[in-house]
Amino acid sequence: MSSKMWSILLGVVTLASLSAACTPSVTTVSGTHAPVTVCSGALIFADDFYDLDLEKWQHENTLSGGGNWEFQYYNNNRTNSFADNGVLYIRPSLTSDQFGENFLSSGNLNIEGGAPADRCTNPQWFGCERTGSPDNVLNPIKSARLRTVNSFSFRYGRVEVRARMPAGDWLWPAIWLMPAYNSYGTWPASGEIDLVESRGNRHMFSNGLHIGTQEAGSTLHYGPYPALNGWERAHWLRRNPAGYDRAFHQYQLEWTPDFIRFSIDNVELGRVTPPNGGFWEFGGFNHHNVENPWRFGSKMAPFDQKFYLIMNVAVGGTNGFFPDGVANPTPKPWWNGSPTASTDFWRARNNWLPTWNLNINDGRDASLQVDYVRIWAL
Numbered sequence: 086m087s088s089k090m091w092s093i094l095l096g097v098v099t100l101a102s103l104s105a106a107c108t109p110s111v112t113t114v115s116g117t118h119a120p121v122t123v124c125s126g127a128l129i130f131a132d133d134f135y136d137l138d139l140e141k142w143q144h145e146n147t148l149s150g151g152g153n154w155e156f157q158y159y160n161n162n163r164t165n166s167f168a169d170n171g172v173l174y175i176r177p178s179l180t181s182d183q184f185g186e187n188f189l190s191s192g193n194l195n196i197e198g199g200a201p202a203d204r205c206t207n208p209q210w211f212g213c214e215r216t217g218s219p220d221n222v223l224n225p226i227k228s229a230r231l232r233t234v235n236s237f238s239f240r241y242g243r244v245e246v247r248a249r250m251p252a253g254d255w256l257w258p259a260i261w262l263m264p265a266y267n268s269y270g271t272w273p274a275s276g277e278i279d280l281v282e283s284r285g286n287r288h289m290f291s292n293g294l295h296i297g298t299q300e301a302g303s304t305l306h307y308g309p310y311p312a313l314n315g316w317e318r319a320h321w322l323r324r325n326p327a328g329y330d331r332a333f334h335q336y337q338l339e340w341t342p343d344f345i346r347f348s349i350d351n352v353e354l355g356r357v358t359p360p361n362g363g364f365w366e367f368g369g370f371n372h373h374n375v376e377n378p379w380r381f382g383s384k385m386a387p388f389d390q391k392f393y394l395i396m397n398v399a400v401g402g403t404n405g406f407f408p409d410g411v412a413n414p415t416p417k418p419w420w421n422g423s424p425t426a427s428t429d430f431w432r433a434r435n436n437w438l439p440t441w442n443l444n445i446n447d448g449r450d451a452s453l454q455v456d457y458v459r460i461w462a463l
């Protein structure tokens with residue numbers, strides 16, 4: 086028998102033994118990098134970041150500020166995202182490095198590129214074109230947001246991301262999941278799963294609690310419309326006096342047809358096991374005169390549909406994630422009600438920029454560092 090025939094035979098035998106070993110899973114998947122068959126317990130998506138695979142990770146290209154008037158411009162540029170020695174770095178930099186300082190208060194930034202990979206990914210909130218003015222400077226920080234929106238989305242599974250949070254005043258790293266198809270309508274009706282968020286300030290206190298690098302949180306957002314969002318009943322924080330910026334930790338999600346559970350380093354942070362009335366009952370929405378968008382879904386709805394993964398470093402914003410009146414070595418430079426927040430922030434750069442250590446060790450302190458992403462089927 087020729088060696089080619091042997092390998093075909095071997096392949097057939099291997100396939101046969103694999104299929105015999107495959108217990109079907111409740112997990113479902115889609116996307117260009119999703120496995121054809123999902124076996125219970127199998128690793129269904131992974132990246133160890135020995136390179137930055139743009140087939141898996143689509144970059145956002147937008148000025149939109151995440152709906153919170155955050156101060157960053159997300160772009161696809163190896164200054165702001167790169168893989169080095171098995172670690173993904175998402176690193177903020179100054180927009181003025183590229184365009185000059187005057188451009189911020191007078192330039193026109195149109196990021197609608199011609200090539201398919203250069204298209205603006207989010208036009209909402211003036212996301213594709215802005216003109217700077219002295220009162221409203223153009224997004225002063227460049228950063229990156231990567232997502233598996235085309236490559237991989239899944240419903241139910243286990244996620245583990247080994248990551249190190251950035252340090253630097255007003256940095257807002259996040260590793261989270263968004264619904265692939267908005268099956269129950271637009272945000273937050275189709276849900277949002279925040280695996281981990283933190284704040285980069287090394288010494289920031291609110292009511293005596295360290296709410297900077299020593300705190301990490303997980304949250305579910307869900308509700309019929311933005312003003313009716315039950316996140317406060319599904320929000321957990323953990324404190325680590327060593328700081329989440331000082332070492333890598335495992336951020337874990339277990340998502341089943343019965344519950345959603347968040348853990349850090351295998352220690353449970355919080356979980357929701359919705360009652361028979363589902364997240365409608367859990368969120369206390371039955372007391373409101375609104376139609377339940379999840380009434381034809383399972384009790385896990387809206388978390389019974391496929392989600393994709395996102396990783397980013399945002400900066401600031403006016404939604405209150407950085408509360409007014411926090412105690413920080415230098416005061417918070419903008420009020421959350423300020424109509425000139427980006428300018429207020431930029432003017433105070435002599436306060437926050439030194440805390441980012443961009444000139445030390447290639448800016449690694451201010452980078453969200455991701456060692457690996459792993460997702461398993463249930």
Ligand SMILES: *[C@@H]1O[C@H](CO)[C@@H](O)[C@H](O)[C@H]1NC(C)=O
Nearest residue numbers: 162163164178179182183227
């Ligand atoms: C990438 O970012 C760097 C630093 O801001 C900038 O100098 C460079 O021009 C950017 N490259 C492109 C192609 O935009």
